[in-house]
Amino acid sequence: MSETRDRDEHNVQLDIIHGSPHGSSTMDSPNLTIWEADPMESDESSGHGRLNQNNPNAEAPEKELTLFALRLAILEQLASGLGTLAFIWATVVLLGGFSIVLSRQDFWFVTVILVIEGARIYSRSGEIEWQHQSTWTFANGPQGNAGLLRRVSAFFNPTSAIEGDQQVEGQMQASPGRFGSSSRTWNFREIPLLSFWGRVFLLKNIGEVLIWLQVSFALGSMALSLHQLARQNFGHPANTEIGNRDTALNLFYSLALANDLLFLMEKLYWSWKINQAKLLESVSRKCGFKSSKGTTDLLNRFFYNVYSACINESIFGALKKDLVSYAEKLLETAEPDKNIMGAQILLRFVNHDQFAFDTIRRVGTSAKTMERLVEMLSWKNKAEKEIRKLAAQVVSKISGKRKGSIHIAKIPGSLEAIASLLHTGNHDNESGHEEHEFNLLGLLILRNLSSEHQNCEKIRKSPGLISKIIEFTDTNPNLPIIESTGTSPNLLLDEHPVDSQIKLVRRALQVVLLLASSKGDTGNALRQQISRKVFIVGYIRKILKHGKTHMLIQKISIQILTYLAMDEEATERIASTGGVINLLLKIFFEPGVSEETSVCDEAGEALSMLTIKSQKSCNMILQECNVLVQLADMVSEKLQGPYASRILRNVCVYATPCNDSCLDEAIKKVFPIVLERTIAEKGKLLEVSVGLLVALCKLMKHTRFHEELAQVKIDHAMIVKRLIDILEEYKYPDIKVPRLRRYVIELSIWMMNASDDHLELFKKFDMEKMLESVAETTTELENFHLFSGSVGLSQHSFTVADLLGKASALLQTASSTSVRDNN
Known part of the structure; x- marks a missing residue:
């Protein structure tokens, strides 16, 4: 079980690292991110993986027992x-x-x-x-x-x-x-039928x-x-x-x-079949059960149930019985030992590679069984903790599949029952360990539920649930005290941290990430609700500061900031939390091995988000001279270059044309690179390059623009022709590069305003006709900075239609337009 859960901890990241944690977009459109619209988005999207169906038609091992019972019943009937x-x-x-x-x-x-x-x-x-x-x-x-x-x-x-x-x-x-725990009734095995020879005449021996x-x-x-x-x-x-x-x-x-x-x-x-042929041991082995007396007893009980049905009901009753249906009946009883046995059977089969598919499908679609399992999650009697734990393990497996997840969320009171697993408060070692097990299972179930978009709204409306989840993201937890060989109160600084506590933080962060990355109106409401929890950004700041040795946790934390930044109010809260922007910049500027590089990419993505339409964030970067220079140096890099380009573009929007030496130095380093990329590149790199080029041009005069073109040996006609070719190539908006045509039109307007020569060149290459073609194909897709699925977020100040109007007006009045200084 522990190995399976550990694999799940890392597998969940496959859908998180480069896109939405809700797996539909990453499955259907593998390269989509929050910078692109997702046309495949629907309410049917799900992050749940497919079940392993290595051999769905494999014979169930218990068929050997049912056949044995049938043969015995035939002999008995004869x-x-x-x-x-x-x-x-x-x-x-x-x-x-x-x-x-x-x-x-x-x-x-x-x-x-x-x-x-x-x-x-x-x-x-x-x-x-x-x-x-x-x-x-x-x-x-x-x-x-x-x-x-x-x-x-x-x-x-x-x-x-x-x-x-x-x-x-x-x-x-x-x-x-x-x-x-009751002693008020007789235990069957201890009832003495006679007052003498009690050992022989106990009911257990009859x-x-x-x-x-x-x-x-x-x-x-x-x-x-x-x-x-x-x-x-x-x-x-x-x-x-x-x-x-x-x-x-x-x-x-x-x-x-x-x-x-x-x-x-x-x-x-x-x-002979039991003692010599070892039938029970053989079936146990094929079922994947561990060899033990308890397993033998389990199969014995199933066998007697089948055999008695053949004798007392129908001789063919054995053919209709199997271990899964038997386990479901055991769960329905009010006897604890039968409840435990039923949950154990289900747990073994939902973890079996060969039989998990059929078991999860049957149990997950059985309303009666699922309601019973969910009910068991809220049992808090100490005598029932074993049943509760087994039920939580079974529910965690079923919730990992889409239909099971939806079914669980629909059960009345299910979220309250799951929330009861997140209880904390015991401060002794033994109780702390047990509590952590339930906490981990509760967070695992919530993580699985959160992978399904339609469940996120129910989680949002569950009173106090999100606050409880966020509590577990604290790396200085006021949680059950468990012995550790380290001395630091911060888990991330502890030389020998308790694995269960680290896992608690990781799972809680994964749940928060899935909720924050939810799409549509539900996602917007969740991001606002999460960002208003006053502790969340502070907890993430500690992870950014001390999480060097816990890359996975640090990566998830940065992704949470990225998605929260989709909300403007949340962006301001993050920027106002001291040290967050500086910590992200530090991580972004320190690429290392492959895993660290991935964290750097996440930091670049977060900074790109946090600087969109956020003057506070941009001013913090503009005030740091060395930061501007480092960003300029990174533009030429293959991996971090696009992120650095986006950050610089956002920062330049709030910069003013002045004699700032640091900004001027950054422009000198970046301008030749983005010019060359504008001429030669395609796709996303072309989009970010043209976008940055527009922002840089607005900070310089035409004379400097002319000098920069001459320095890279690109004449004005070449750049004008390239802009028109881009519009020709992208006749329709592209979800991969939704802002590219906008940036091209913005750059064209700046060049027209900067020089009459540019106006003549645009007229020469029939720019007016091209603008008419673009006007016929514009969509709302081109008017937003960001996207949550198919919903646009953070709208541009001017629509593409407004920009087309300006460009057309300049072309129509080209003969009377004078050269204006860039401002």
């Missing part, structure tokens, strides 16, 4: 049929029709056989019930025929019996929830006593029948017509013998 026929034959024909011609010996033989058969039939009807009940009440040691020979000596050996009981009592004390009685009765009946059939001396009473008496007696003894032989054959077959 034996019972022959026994009934012999009983009727004896009572109606022999004792009724030939009673006066039977010899004394035959009369008593027939009578004894009938009594023996009657006793055997009666004991047989009760033996199944006794044996079935004993499997629930005697969990320590083999049950039924499997351990019959090994345990028979214990019936009459007080020492061994007492030792066995002490072992069982030890198990009961170690797991009080399994057997319940089932096996009945088995031995049946075997003894069958052997005795068989001996009597063989004796009479072998002798063939039925006597000849004087002066009496014997008629068909001998034939009737032979038929009776033959029927009785056949009945006994079938019964003994059934017992031998039973004993």
Whole structure:
């Protein structure tokens, strides 16, 4: 289980690192990010992975048990049929029709056989019930025929019996929830039927006593029948017509013998399959269960359930039973030990590579079972903690699949039950460990639920739930105290942090990230709600500062800031929290190994978001001379270059044309690079380059622009022709580069305003016709900085239509337009 959960912790990042954590956009459009619109967005999107269906048609291992039970039931029915026929034959024909011609010996033989058969039939009807009940009440040691020979000596050996009981009592004390805590009713296994020989006549032993009685009765009946059939001396009473008496007696003894032989054959077959062929161990191994007495008891109980159904209901009842449906029935009972056994069966199958698909599909779509499992999550009695933990583990697996996640969220009170797993407050070691287990399971379930967009709204409306989740993101937690060999109160600085506490922080951050990255109106409301929690940004700041050795946690934290920055109010809160912008810049400027580089990319993405339409964030960067120079240096890099370009563009929007030496130095370094990229590049790199070029041009005069073009050996006609070619290439808005045509038009307007020569060049290359073509294909897609799925966020100050109007007006008045200074 722990290995599976650890894999899940890292697998969830696959959909988070370069796009929306809600996996639909990353699956359907792998390269989409918050800078691009997602046309595939729908309410059906889901971040849940597909189930492993290596062999969905594989035979269920318990079929061997059900087939075994069916065969035994057929033998039992045949034996019972022959026994009934012999009983009727004896009572109606022999004792009724030939009673006066039977010899004394035959009369008593027939009578004894009938009594023996009657006793055997009666004991047989009760033996199944006794044996079935004993499997629930005697969990320590083999049950039924499997351990019959090994345990028979214990019936009459007080020492061994007492030792066995002490072992069982030890198990009961170690797991009080399994057997319940009430002492007001009798425990089945301890009921003494007689005041003497209590060990022999405890109810727990009655089932096996009945088995031995049946075997003894069958052997005795068989001996009597063989004796009479072998002798063939039925006597000849004087002066009496014997008629068909001998034939009737032979038929009776033959029927009785056949009945006994079938019964003994059934017992031998039973004993051979269990003891020699190791049927239970084989099924256990194929089910993926661990080899233990507990597993054997589990399968024993299932077998007796199937066998009793074949005998008491329908002989083909076994064909309709399996371990999953059996487990669901166990969950419905009010008996703790049965609840635990049912949850254990489900947990083993939902974690089995071969049977997880079918099990999760069946259980996840069963309203009754899911409601029962969710109800168990809120059980807080100490005696029920084992059931609660098992139920949480099963729910966590089912919630990892889309339909299961949706079904769980629809159950009334489900979120309240899940929230109860997040309780904290115990400060002793033992209780702290147990509490952390429940906390981890609760966060895992919430993480799975949050992966489904339609569940996010329900989580948002659940009172106090988001605040509780955010509490777990604190790396200086006021949580249950668990011993650590470190000395730092901050988990990230502890040399030997407790793994469960680190995992708690990571899972809580993953839940917050999934909620913050939700799309549409729900996403907007969630981002506002999260950002208004006064502690969240402070907690993330500590992670940015001390999370160098915990890259995954640091990466998730930065992604949370990125998505929160989609809300303008949240952006201002983040920028107002001291040190956050500087910490992000520090991470961005320190690329290292591949994992660290990924964190650097996330920091660049966050800074790009935080500087959009945020004068406070941009002014903080403009005030740092070395930051501007470092950003300029990074523009030429392959990986961090696009992020640095976006940041510089956003910062330049709030810069003013002046003699700022640092800004001037940054422009000198960047301008040649973006000019060359504008001429040569395509796609996203072209978009960010043209966008940055527009921002730089607005900070310089035309004369400097001319000098920069000459320096890179690009003439004015070449740049004008390139801009028109870009518009020609992108005749329609592209979701990959939704702002490219806008940037081209903005740059064209600046150049037209800067020089009449530029106006002539644009007219020469038929720019007016191209603008008309663009005007016919504009959409709302081009009017936004950011996108949450298919919803545009942070609208530009001017629409593309406004820009097209300005450009057209300049072209129409080209002859009378004078050269204006750039401002």
